[in-house]
Structures are given as structure tokens and as C-alpha cells.
Amino acid sequence: MAGIEDVAKLAGVSTATVSRALSGKNSVSAKAKAKVEAAARELNYTASASAYTLATGRSRNIGVVMPFVDRWFFSVILEGIETELIEHGYDLTLYNLSGGADQRRKIFFEFLNRKRVDAFITVAVKPSEDELQQLAIAGIPILGLGGPISGARTVSVDEIGAGRLATEHLISLGHTKIGNISGTPASEMEFHQPNLRRQGYLDALKASGLTAHDSWLAEADFTIAGAYHATKQLLGDPRNAPSALFIASDEMAFGAIMAAKDLGLRVPQDVSIIGMDDHDMSEFFGLSTISQNVRQQGSNAAKTVIDLVENLKDGQPVNVEQNREWPGTLIVRSSTARPPRS
């Protein structure tokens, strides 16, 4: 493995000049730069990351913390972040919390201290007071996705607004008996997104003078199966069934569609269903939904965090507390229509 010294020797300059030529930040004569670049190419040289980090205190590496990576939302956002980071010459190191409390402690109190990352992006993770303090001591800026974190920048989706949007779509079609399935508290993210979505649903009903019958509401596991069973209950009694359902996630909505079919109900003729997320498979199911533009949320977060670490002032990020909210956009497919005349 060639080091900077080898390049310097081959190019006939000092290591300082090599460093300057390759980083492109300081003044180097065109001639020297050419020689250095040729030598570096010949020796296949790239500066060692650890020496760079040690010397500069910067690692060009971003840590990403998420509770799972094997769920659709998280894997898509991860891909969005990663692609953007690579583009800018950053590495991504992944920390997933699915290993439980012990793993979480290890991540926040050991790995974090190794000064291996310039900043963290947390996705749907709410750091505890202890954890935030730990981050502050280590001087690592943090960007939160999917919920407010005090003292940190934050990028999130307007969950309430999105829930309202979905519900308003159903109301505008003429539905008055609108049900809702949200996640159970246990299966929820740490910021209770599904709860917020229901809040938007309730807001929309209220604004239109409608009320939510208790028997039109359900909570279910955040999965296809969970929503399948919940839907069978909600739609089971034809005399008292809602004519439309707003479901807290697309994945759950798939289960709802299958349940409706298995009950002999046609979607959308007998019952309208709208989800939320714009999952990859939603188009296949013809599911109307609210798009969150997840991949772009990821790349946006990556851009923001790079901005954060490249514009530190005295080691502190400038412009803290700037929260950006994304609106959702309504996507109408074939799972929603006017209510049946009864």
C-alpha cells in the first residue's frame, strides 16, 4: 500500500504539496498538481481515512440509527440516504436498534464515543435525555427524521396534515361513514406517527361536521395480518359498517383490501380504502394513498446533514432548531370511489 510519502517521492515534491494538491483546497501550481495527480494515479493512492480523521477531526462518515432496517419505510429511506452520501464522498455507518435495549445502550454509549462519525441521522428514534446529553458531550450533531427532537434539526412529514388529506378525499367523494385503523401503541414508532394520522382523520371529520362512530375505529398491529383481522371486524356487520376506511399505512391497507375481498365486498364499489406511504406495491393493488416521497426524504436528510457538518461554527452547528416539514400528496388510484347508494 502506497502512502503519501511514496507519492511525494515519485512526484518529486514534499508530502505537504501532495496533500494540498489532492485536497484541492490550497494553492498549488498547476505543474505540481499535475505531477502529483499522475503519481497518485500510478500508485493507486487514496489518503487513509484514519490518518485523515486523526489529523483533521473530520471523518466524512455519517451514522444512521433506525429501529429496523427490514421494514419497507426504513429500507427505502436508508437507500435514499446512502445514495446521496456516496455522491458527496461520505460513508454511511449503520446502527440498527432491533437488537433490543442492550444493543441500544452499546450504540449510544460505546460506539458513539469512538468519534467515528461526523453526525448522526436518527430515523423514527427518540433519543432519551441521557442519550442526547451523550451526543452533546461527544459534540456530534444530530438530525432527526420523523419527529421533533429538542435541540436538534429535524425533518419530518406533517402526519396530521396527511391524515386530514386522506380523510378529506373520502369526504369529498361523498362518504359520511368513514372508519379508521391505526397502529397499536406497542407496534408504533417512538413518535407515534400513526396516532398523529388518526388525529388528522378526526380533525377532518370534525371540520365537516361528521362524527366517528366507535365501532368504525380499530387499532391493529402494523402489518398486513393485523389490518386484515381488524378489517374483518369493522366490515363484518353489514348493517353498521363504514363505507370507507382510512388505514394508517399502505402495508396495512393491503391486508384491508384482502379482508374486504374475502368478505365478498368489492373495492371500491362497496367500500373505499385509502392508505398512507405510497408503498412500492401500492400501484399494483390500485391503492389510493398519501405519498410521503420516502426516498427523497432520505436524500434530503443526507443533504441537510452534510450541510450541518460542513458549516460548523466553533464546533457547533449553525441554524439549529430549524424544523422542516414535508407535506404529503394525495395519489388517487382505483381503491376509492363514491359510496354505494344504500
Added chain:
Amino acid sequence: MAGIEDVAKLAGVSTATVSRALSGKNSVSAKAKAKVEAAARELNYTASASAYTLATGRSRNIGVVMPFVDRWFFSVILEGIETELIEHGYDLTLYNLSGGADQRRKIFFEFLNRKRVDAFITVAVKPSEDELQQLAIAGIPILGLGGPISGARTVSVDEIGAGRLATEHLISLGHTKIGNISGTPASEMEFHQPNLRRQGYLDALKASGLTAHDSWLAEADFTIAGAYHATKQLLGDPRNAPSALFIASDEMAFGAIMAAKDLGLRVPQDVSIIGMDDHDMSEFFGLSTISQNVRQQGSNAAKTVIDLVENLKDGQPVNVEQNREWPGTLIVRSSTARPPRS
């Protein structure tokens, strides 16, 4: 941020002793060890990763390269790897190739050289000659998942055997008209797993003296939608339709089940369907399948790669060329049954 010197001062010993006490590898008196540990805890000290790497040449960091992260198989395997790595004190840095050839070149010819990782795990990626050479020069060991890579250790699933297993299950139920849907070449992984699965299917038929009618074979996009349309074709003509289908992936099999239902066919009474992977949702669909134990494949790969980097001899891994193959296991659910009497 406290450095090793601060800890040494507080504990009243030299930095060498601190290093030894904390790494636990060399002899330190019990008394000194206790003092150092107390001091480290008080100062909240963890050795800086970059200095450690610079001094030792080891980074305790594993690079993972995969073509996507937002597909079920990849995200699950990633989670398996990550959880195991954390357990052993390793970090994971993620490189995904979905950004195209340019990103790929950047990863293999720039990022890789930074000496930031001790080893690579590649998942369903077939490095080119150039890329392999690059890895060799950099002295980075590599563990391949999902296909053979010359000169590297490899962990893979016996795809042919798995395809045979699935087909034999259908044969043992009494089916003689067995169709198969595999991925299109374009949508395939770089090692052509789906092709291998079809190979196993053909082997099994042959062994039982059965033949595959051309009109029972199809290739489709590796998605629900792809298989949905292919299935509609295969089962569209009742007089010439197979009574059972072996589908190259569970995700595709979901599409097949829906297509069958939409054609008015009952699964399994009218048509049996078996997939492959044991996807999270397969239980919900009642899909019979071949389990690949994906998460465990991931954690197994992580263990193997740690073994690889911790047992280097003269910078070279020992035991190269050791290929481990996983068998699949048959999981029978409710999507397969005896063929209908016709």
C-alpha cells in the same frame, strides 16, 4: 473530549498502561486495572477509532456491498449482519450499488482504498476482475454471499437443491403438470439465482420421468406485478393449465396467488402454488415455500467474516476457498395440496 492522556493522569499511570488495561490483552496488575477503569468511566472515555486504526491497522469495521437495500431479501440479510457485528464490537458501513455504474466505480476504486474497512461482505454482487484485483492490492479480504467468487470465501444457498426440493414436494403430492415462473434475465441477480432454481425444477421433473410443457414455463419481472401477469397467462387456458406452480420467489408467488383468485381458481383446491424464500408475509398468505433462513445467513456471514479478519496470517486470510452451502428447508402451508381429480 477526554483523551488517553487524561485518563492516564487521573489514574496515575502511563498511557501505555491505560491502553493495556482497557484492551485487556496484556498483563496489568489488578490494582492498576481497577484505577484505569474507574478513571475511564469517570471521564467517559473510549479510544478514538481513527487513532486505534492508525496504530493497529485494524478498523473493527466491515463494509457491506449490495445492489439494493430496499428489497426484502437484502434488507433482512443486512439486519442479520448488522446485529451480529454490533454484538462483536464491529461497525458496519454500507455501500449500495443502486446508484449505477458510476457509483459502483467510486465505491470500488475510491472508498475502498481509504482503508476504512477490515473486510467486505458482498451480497449477490459479482466483482469484476478489475475489482477483485483492486481488493487484492488493498489487501482487503472478501466474503461473498449468494454466489461463488474465485479466490474468496463464500456462503451461499444451494439454489439448485432448493428448486428441486420445492418441485419434489409438488410431485410427491401427485402433481404431474407442474409449471414454473422464474425471473427475467434483466431482473436477475448477478449470479442468476432464479435460473439455478429453475435448473433444480427441471432436474426434479427429469428424475421423476416428467416433462415440462413449454406453455407451463414463464419468465417475469421479480415483483408481485410481474408474476401476477405471468400467472394469468399460464393459468388462463383451463384445458392446458398446469395444476401446480413453482415460483422463483415468495414475493412473486403472492402475485401468483392473487392472479389465481382473480381467475376464479381456488388455492390449493384448483391449483397448488409454492414459492421460495420464506418471506415475512408468507405465513399470512399461507404460502408453502422453501426457507432460506435469510436473517441467519446474514449473522452467519458476519461471524465468518470476523473469523476471517481475526485470523489473518501474514496479512492473508487462512482457509481461503472454503465455500459453505446452506440447504433450504421445506415449509408446507396451505397453498399446496393434491391435484384436483379431473
Added chain:
DNA sequence: ATTCAAAATGTAAAAACTTACAGGATTCCC
């Protein structure tokens, strides 16, 4: 009490970069 081996500790070099500082070379302008 001596002696010797083994165990514990300290000193200082090494790992591979960046960058402040200072000095030499150019360029510019009059």
C-alpha cells in the same frame, strides 16, 4: 538475604495524514 525469573510499567517511536509557519520564487507595478 540473595538470586533469578516473571510480571508490571514506563519511554518513546511509529502509524499516515494535515497545516501553521517561514522562507524562496514569481509576478506586478512604477
Added chain:
DNA sequence: GGGAATCCTGTAAGTTTTTACATTTTGAAT
């Protein structure tokens, strides 16, 4: 052509840790 300003380059210090080597301490055996 001379002096100042600017640009370029090299020297050496600094970043934080590990570890070879040297030295001191400990403990056991005589």
C-alpha cells in the same frame, strides 16, 4: 531594475493511540 505583494513549497509539529524495548518491581526459590 527594484521593491512589495503574492504565490508556492518545504519543514516540522500535531492529531491519538498501540506496542517494542527497556527498566523496575514482585515473588519465589535457594
